[in-house]
Amino acid sequence: MPVLDDMSASQAQAKKREKRKLTLDITAYLSPIIIIVVVFVFAPLAIILFFSFLKSGPYGQIIYTFTFENIAAILGGGYGKVFLKSVYLAIQTNFLCILLGYPIAYYIARFGGKRKVLWIFLIIVPSWSSYLIRLYALKTLVGTKGTINTLLINIGVISEPIQILYTNFAVTMALVFAWLPFMILPIYAALDGLDRSVLEAATDLGATPFRRFFRVTLPLTRGGLLAGSILVFIPTVGEWLVPHIFGGSKIMMAGSLVAHKFTAVGNIPQGSSLAIMLAATLVLILYLTIKWGGREALEKAL
């Protein structure tokens, strides 16, 4: 018996050693990526976290004294409205993206045929140019003398140009325009991977196309939907450029508020606190989404 015990003990030890070696190997292979992530993601985040507990001097200099003042000021500063508005706009954008993106993805996955790759390519191509340039391109379409107004006036639909730029509509439109591809792609991936025989089985069992869609297709592509939602929702909450360019700086979203604190007010610690709170809110939302949608959503998003 003792011999056996010894055997299993040494075996266990060997196993442990092997495992440790494997972890070490993985770490070694991944080290460049780990270093990049630590330096460019965690370190800046840590700096922001550090700043958020410091004081701001009379001229906006950073004073290295620990304080909870910023967090208190933010909680009591009436910023709830700005955060809620951002979340509302993000949900709205998300919903519209699903409404527009799902049929597009569905069409490409089901009826794309040989041209599937071309369609997907066309959806990805605009993302190759800078986000800012895409937004400015859209801006030239919607101005009083922009393409849309000129076209409508020329064909006689309207006599006076309609005001699109600097309205809530313009902000929503630009947000949807900017983030739609990030919704289409994961949904497309989910739909494309859908097993056709499941659908056939549903039909054989007497499901109407409508029922089949809601009982089979939609639940099976939930992962893609959630992945798209993560990709659209998170950047939209922190959006700063769109309200600036399309809302005429009249609408403040959470991202604009952080930028405002950093530059216009010059209070870096308070701006950092806001940024941390925004990040915390997003992490919470992400956590809830994953909990609800399972790991599948996260994997699709990645």
Added chain:
Amino acid sequence: MKRETLFKGSLALIVCMVFMLGILSSAYAAGKYKDYPVPQSCLDQVKKEGSKLYIYDWAEWWPDELFENFTKEFGVKVVRDHYADTEEMVTKLKLNPKTPYDLILGAGPSDAVRLYEMKLLKELTHAWLPNMTAYLKDEYKTMDFDPGNKFQFPDSIFYTTYTYNDKYVDKNDPLMGSWGLLFKGDKYKGKITMIDNAQESIGAALKYLGYSWNSDVESELMEAKALLMAQKPNLAAYDSWPSRLLKDEDVWISHLWIGDSWWLSRDKPEIKGVMPTEGSYYAGNTGFIPKGSKHTAAAHLFINYIFRTEVNVLLVGWIGYPPVHKHTMEFMTDEMKAWPGFVLDKTYQRKCDTFDRRLVEGPGKEMRDKIWEDIKK
């Protein structure tokens, strides 16, 4: 008949020649004001520091020619980096005081004072700036916030007024000529822009109400806030550079920087500049040398260079902001001199306020931040 055309033709020719002569003579005449070169010690130091100059300024504002000529003349390589607004520049220096820029251009006194108080600026060596000593107007040498130009210098004057498009806006509107057209112009709902800056927008409101631009009195500031809040639904946007919107007729009335106003009204005659009767606020387009500068001598060489009369004429003629150089105005075109916004005469100057520390410190600054945030959100 024929004789008449001939006469007209020759008249045109003569006018043309006189005009050409005018331009040429002014170019020559600029030479009549002596250039005071920097002392040899400065030039030696420039060489020792490696004949380089890192400038941090606005993109596409000053003529490229000016920087190229400087490099050609002194062999100093100029590297420029640009900020999108001065707040961005201040934030950058604040976060990293060692940022190695040698010269910052196009800021304002409020940036200079804040940075100086945070001990982020180097002081100027006046012995290396003989042109500035000789030609900077005396009134800008003795500004309250920095008598003797210890840490900053102006290169021209900035102030804001407003412009309107007379195709759409009634010239005889009772509010015309007053800041009121911006604040009470309900008729032009959705066609008005304000500058996206707390000091400028709140300041304009204070002036309209008859208070000081620099006010730090709570009741006055609250009145200004109420005015701006009531104005917000009428605004198309808060935009600091609405030139394109005005050109495209997306908006009709804009709160605007004086130089932009000049160029717009020149390019598009239906756009007219207005000097509000209540007055405005003027201050220097300010330059300074940050702490991180490694080529301080080259920075001085450059400052001295832009105060050379011909160079200043080139600069001011290009940007269209009123000069601070004693003689630059003499060489401006008649077209420019005919425009009150560019001349900024003494009578109008007296109606205006100029920089006061209350704008950047104490309760005035705090209230402005809070008010601006409330308006924007």
